Amino acid sequence: MNRRDFIQFGSAAAACGLAPGAFANDGTVTTAIYPGSWEEAYRSIVAPALKRDAGVELRMQSLWAVDQIAKARAARGRAPFDTFILDPGPRVTAIESGLFEKFDASRLKNASKLPPGMIDAHGVNVAGQFVGIAYNPKKFPKPPTSWKELFAEPYVSRLGLTGFQTTFGTVSIIEIAKAFGGSETDVEPFFTELKKVLPKVAVIGNSASMPSLFQQGQCDIMYTNTQTVGTLKAKGVDIEMAVPSSGLIAFFTTFHIAKGSKNVDNAYKFIDTAISTPMQQQLMASPYFMAPVNSEVSLANAGLPLRSLDEMKNMVQHDWTKINPLRAGWIERFNREVAR
Structure with a gap:
């Protein structure tokens, strides 16, 4: 998302009215949900099951993480929705801002089906995400084996580059920086090495545009x-995932109950439905491909880069309490020096 898109999206989100379902226990629950595939998946799979099994109607507000937090802060204690959906960075910000109710795992019937560590005092993991290097196998019979190779030929001239606005973009750039001697808090090597090859880079775009750019052949690696x-593969696009020698990146998307929610009971019913075995199994399938957190879900033939959820413990993960204070500056610098 570039700066103009960010401002327009934020303004649109601020203009939205507060959802009635967030204030009265009237047989509904209102969740914030990511636009696109998340909203489509929950509307078609989770909402009907929640209505059928719990008699609760699911309402959704389509909001990216930054807009969820901005809207909750602006509401000043009157919850604009009942549940958040967040990635690790925004989750830390929301915790520090006191935007969540204390989470009670005993109110989830399906809690025992999640491996240890999937639930804490703030919320519950609802999907795993894995980040690596996607490439066109017809253009690159030999895929890259490290993040460093992205800035060398034959890859750099076909590279699609995006910035720090998304979780996957941030952690990928951190790993590139580490490959050149940087660290989780030092991405200077990324900018230094990128300046050397920037004229060769095929495409620089916002995160939402990258799948389409890849599909159109404007880049062949990202x-x-x-x-x-x-x-993309389900659409017939030639694409595979390469795992760098440093390892695949893993993080979780989480649900949280908003501070001041008047529909706490229904919020737990909604979350419990979302982590249930049937829902997780369906959400994992085409066309949504959401990695499950429920240990009863079979990962066989799922097309995921792991055979069991336990393997996530050995994947590359990041400390967002260290990243968050620096991220705004990184975004501004990327927009100024790279995306101009």
């Missing part, structure tokens, strides 16, 4: 998550 790879 960093992204397995969900995007699965979705």
Whole structure:
């Protein structure tokens, strides 16, 4: 998302009215949901099951993470929705801002089906995400084996580059920086090495545009998550995921109950439905490819880069309490020096 898109989206989100379902326990629950495939998946799969099994109508507000937090802060204690959906960075910001109710795992019937560590005092993991290097196998019979190779031929001249606005973009750039001697908090090597090859880079775009640019052949290699790879492959696009020698990146998307929600009971019913075995199994399938957190779901033939959820413990993960204070500056610098 570029700066203009960000401002327009934020303004649109601020203009939205507060959802009635967030204030009265009237047989509904209102969740914030990511636009696109997340909203489509929950509307078609989770909402009907929640209505059928719990008698609760699911309402959704289509909001990216930054807009969820901005809207909750602006509401000043009057919850604009009952549940958040967030990635690790925004989750830390929301915790520090006191935007969540304390989470009670005993109110989830399906809690025991999640491996240890999937639930804490703030919320519950609802889907895993894996980030690596996506490439066109017809253009690159030999895929890259490291993040460093993205800035060398034959890859750099076909590279699709995006910035720090998304979780997958941020962690990918951190790993590129680490490959050149940087660290989780030092991405200077990324900018230094990128300046050397920037004229060669095929495409620089916002995160939402990258799948289409890849599909159109404007780039043949990019960093992204397995969900995007699965979705494009289901459309017949020539795409595979390469795992760098440093390892695949993993993080979780989480649900949280908004501070001040008047529909707490229904919020737990909604979350419990979303993590249930049937829902997780369906959400994992085409065309949504959401990695499950429920240990009863079989990963066989799922097209995911793991055979069991336990393998996630050995994947590359990041400390967002360290990243968050620096991220705004990184975004501004990327927009100024790279995306201009």
